[in-house]
Amino acid sequence: MSFATLGLSAALLRAVEDAGYTTPTPIQRKAIPAVLSGKDVMAAAQTGTGKTAGFVLPLLQRLAGGRGVQANHIRALVLVPTRELAEQVAGSVAAYGRHLSLKSGVVYGGVKINPQMMKLRGGVDVLVATPGRLLDLFNQNAVRFTQVETLVLDEADRMLDLGFIADIRKILALLPVRRQNLLFSATFSNDIRTLTEGLLRNPVQIEVSPRNSAAKGVKQWVYEADKARKPALLSYLVRKRGWEQVLVFVRTRNGADSLARTLVSDGILAAVIHGEKTQAERTRVLADFKAGQVRVLVATDIAARGIDISELPQVINFDLPKVAEDYIHRIGRTGRAGSQGEGISLVSADEVQQLAAIETLIGQTLVREVVTGFIPTHSVPLTRQLKIRPKKPKKSKPLAVTGGPRPSAGEKKNTSSKPQRRRKP
Numbered sequence: 001m002s003f004a005t006l007g008l009s010a011a012l013l014r015a016v017e018d019a020g021y022t023t024p025t026p027i028q029r030k031a032i033p034a035v036l037s038g039k040d041v042m043a044a045a046q047t048g049t050g051k052t053a054g055f056v057l058p059l060l061q062r063l064a065g066g067r068g069v070q071a072n073h074i075r076a077l078v079l080v081p082t083r084e085l086a087e088q089v090a091g092s093v094a095a096y097g098r099h100l101s102l103k104s105g106v107v108y109g110g111v112k113i114n115p116q117m118m119k120l121r122g123g124v125d126v127l128v129a130t131p132g133r134l135l136d137l138f139n140q141n142a143v144r145f146t147q148v149e150t151l152v153l154d155e156a157d158r159m160l161d162l163g164f165i166a167d168i169r170k171i172l173a174l175l176p177v178r179r180q181n182l183l184f185s186a187t188f189s190n191d192i193r194t195l196t197e198g199l200l201r202n203p204v205q206i207e208v209s210p211r212n213s214a215a216k217g218v219k220q221w222v223y224e225a226d227k228a229r230k231p232a233l234l235s236y237l238v239r240k241r242g243w244e245q246v247l248v249f250v251r252t253r254n255g256a257d258s259l260a261r262t263l264v265s266d267g268i269l270a271a272v273i274h275g276e277k278t279q280a281e282r283t284r285v286l287a288d289f290k291a292g293q294v295r296v297l298v299a300t301d302i303a304a305r306g307i308d309i310s311e312l313p314q315v316i317n318f319d320l321p322k323v324a325e326d327y328i329h330r331i332g333r334t335g336r337a338g339s340q341g342e343g344i345s346l347v348s349a350d351e352v353q354q355l356a357a358i359e360t361l362i363g364q365t366l367v368r369e370v371v372t373g374f375i376p377t378h379s380v381p382l383t384r385q386l387k388i389r390p391k392k393p394k395k396s397k398p399l400a401v402t403g404g405p406r407p408s409a410g411e412k413k414n415t416s417s418k419p420q421r422r423r424k425p
Contacts, residue, residue, distance in 0.1 A: 006033055246316060
């Protein structure tokens with residue numbers, strides 16, 4: 001099957017050819033016709049399988065034949081959880097739309113808002129945005145939503161978790177009732193499916209790989225280690241195995257800073273990226289890592305949804321994530337587009353519950369190894385002896401399909417019984 005058989009226009013086929021693509025991936029083969037049909041879509045596929053093109057290409061085609069955009073208005077809104085992913089998706093929109101007369105833009109926090117306001121003055125056909133900055137722009141009357149035809153939630157599971165749900169509900173209340181809704185992600189938990197029941201109208205549901213699974217090209221295993229020895233073990237593995245480009249995930253910002261300092265003191269070129277870094281710092285560090293000027297990039301989960309490096313060989317879980325689904329997104333940074341990769345976890349005895357939850361999610365028991373000189377004093381218990389109870393469904397209300405009246409100045413509706421803490425996009 002070729003892209004031409006999917007019903008794409010000549011301009012988009014030319015852009016696809018410019019990008020070097022010849023054959024659509026499974027998610028693209030199913031998603032592109034579904035989006036072109038105008039139906040709501042809920043699509044799940046492993047990271048690195050072409051999800052972005054799966055919604056951007058048909059979205060651009062539907063917009064190309066429509067009306068022009070008014071000042072300060074947008075016609076399609078793509079919401080993403082992180083600044084890095086915003087840049088990545090915006091780059092794809094610009095690349096695939098290079099032969100079309102459509103305007104696109106991207107907005108996110110951590111940078112000056114005035115240039116973004118200026119960009120929106122002339123109207124934008126496709127806007128890629130993080131929720132917090134989008135609401136800031138709306139509150140300053142810099143963006144209006146009456147022309148919105150399509151809403152896309154990219155990495156929808158993260159967009160709809162408790163860190164974003166309040167902002168998402170505020171944005172949904174501002175959008176037109178009649179619109180197309182597209183949800184794309186690598187994972188959709190039962191809780192997320194419940195939340196989206198009120199958002200999607202008879203959606204086309206697409207799953208092109210086993211649910212919550214990693215790419216086949218990713219070899220996964222565990223190194224058991226005492227918690228205090230993890231930094232030394234990581235340093236040893238990087239040097240002994242000759243790893244030259246390693247992405248390491250830790251749980252906290254302080255932990256990321258501390259680990260990076262340890263690696264640098266051991267003579268390993270390392271840098272760190274997390275939510276407290278400025279956008280300029282994050283952009284520079286990512287560029288250095290991609291260029292090979294940084295050997296180890298230490299990151300919190302903010303980077304799990306925004307780093308796209310072809311043939312990234314190793315991803316290391318220095319700390320296991322609290323949410324098992326995040327494991328899929330972490331190791332999804334390697335083994336992309338059919339390449340080979342390694343997803344390695346350094347696990348201490350106190351993380352056995354997280355390990356068991358991950359193994360339950362992916363449906364396999366990870367192979368365990370120990371390194372001579374780092375044999376743990378406290379071994380990790382066997383997970384098959386643990387009884388992991390499935391989480392109870394969250395009591396969050398389903399997201400509403402319809403929009404609502406524009407709130408008056410200063411009016412903020414409380415959408416949750418518990419206070420929500422906005423995450424920095």
